[in-house]
Amino acid sequence: MKAVCLCCEVHVPYDVKWYWPEEGYSKVEFENYFDQYKIYSRFEKFVPHILSINEALLESMDRGASYTFDISGIFLDQCRLHPAVIDSFRDLKNRGAELACSPYFHSVASLFPDKMELREQVKMHRMKLKELFKYEPKTFINSELLLAKDISPIISQMGFKCYISEGSENLLGKKEPVYVYVNDMPTLLRHIDLSEDIEDRFSDTEWVCYPLIADKFASWIANMDGDVVTLFFNYGSLIKHHKKQDNIIRFLIELPKSLQKHGIEMILPETAVDTFGHEPLETLKTNATSRYGLHNLVGNHIQHLYLYELIDIGKMLHEIRDSPGYHDLVYVYRCLQQSEILLEMGPENTHLGAERAVNVFSVISDLKRAILEEKK
The missing domain is CATH 3.20.110.20 (7-stranded beta/alpha barrel)
Known part of the structure; x- marks a missing residue:
């Protein structure tokens, strides 16, 4: 070496x-x-x-x-x-x-x-x-x-x-x-x-x-x-x-x-x-990878659903990028993209993962509500 x-x-x-x-x-x-x-x-x-x-x-x-x-x-x-x-x-x-x-x-x-x-x-x-x-x-x-x-x-x-x-x-x-x-x-x-x-x-x-x-x-x-x-x-x-x-x-x-x-x-x-x-x-x-394997980030249905929610919110935010509340909304959105959030919902966290998923989807729901209100 x-x-x-x-x-x-x-x-x-x-x-x-x-x-x-x-x-x-x-x-x-x-x-x-x-x-x-x-x-x-x-x-x-x-x-x-x-x-x-x-x-x-x-x-x-x-x-x-x-x-x-x-x-x-x-x-x-x-x-x-x-x-x-x-x-x-x-x-x-x-x-x-x-x-x-x-x-x-x-x-x-x-x-x-x-x-x-x-x-x-x-x-x-x-x-x-x-x-x-x-x-x-x-x-x-x-x-x-x-x-x-x-x-x-x-x-x-x-x-x-x-x-x-x-x-x-x-x-x-x-x-x-x-x-x-x-x-x-x-x-x-x-x-x-x-x-x-x-x-x-x-x-x-x-x-x-x-x-x-x-x-x-x-x-x-x-x-x-x-x-x-x-x-x-x-x-x-x-x-x-x-x-x-x-x-x-x-x-x-x-x-x-x-x-x-x-x-x-x-x-x-x-x-x-x-x-x-x-x-x-x-x-x-040809292949994709991540630390300890990609399955830890997107290895179950909950993780996939969360990722698709993030993608959907990104599209919603793009439509209101000129609105007054955009910067506050996009900051929270980006904090919700942290890899740790997905890892905590992973297949290895059988019990806590589901509990944390329920919680973070509540946050996601509220963020989407706020974006829709900003569009009005």
């Missing part, structure tokens, strides 16, 4: 609260449908951990590490109350970290037949990164690592240089994702097992490889064939390990030197695209 790309998704979702219009219908507002207390109290608890981890990442960058951060627009909006968090990511960017672009609201808009909403949210995120960080992103990472044949041509047309998606079995078979792959644009695929060693198993004392130290992890990668391994995990998993007082900080600081012992560099995705040859992978043109 020659190189490693390490990517972190930085995202804290907006939680839908229990909604029932007990006192009649009112104006559509964010706080009617989303649990602001839960959202911001959780963020407050995260802040000190974020700052500590980012300090460790700065130290690891001094030792040769490279990082790519996919920071959602929703997360950046929550940072308004804690500008020090933005400053800490700005320090990482100034040290050489890459910032990736994605749909602003961690949205499933790429599943809509009309890709205009996807384009709009990608533009929004690109503008926010330019506003806060003076940065022009070159790498695109879709919500839940979604990939389908009608998405990457659009992202390529928007000027991005690299696409990162899931290294799922329906794309690779039994092969490992260890190359830059040919598609409408160069594509890197997440190595699921190695990513989850950090994301899920790092704190598991029952895991046969516990404790995971940097030298051990680097030796696994060194014994692999190929050009580049792409690691992608949720930044929240680092916070989880840090809360447990695990050795995640030491692991991150020591990893670049451990990799260097084996002649392996930590590089940015755009560097990988320029450095290595591009391998053909025909399934990128």
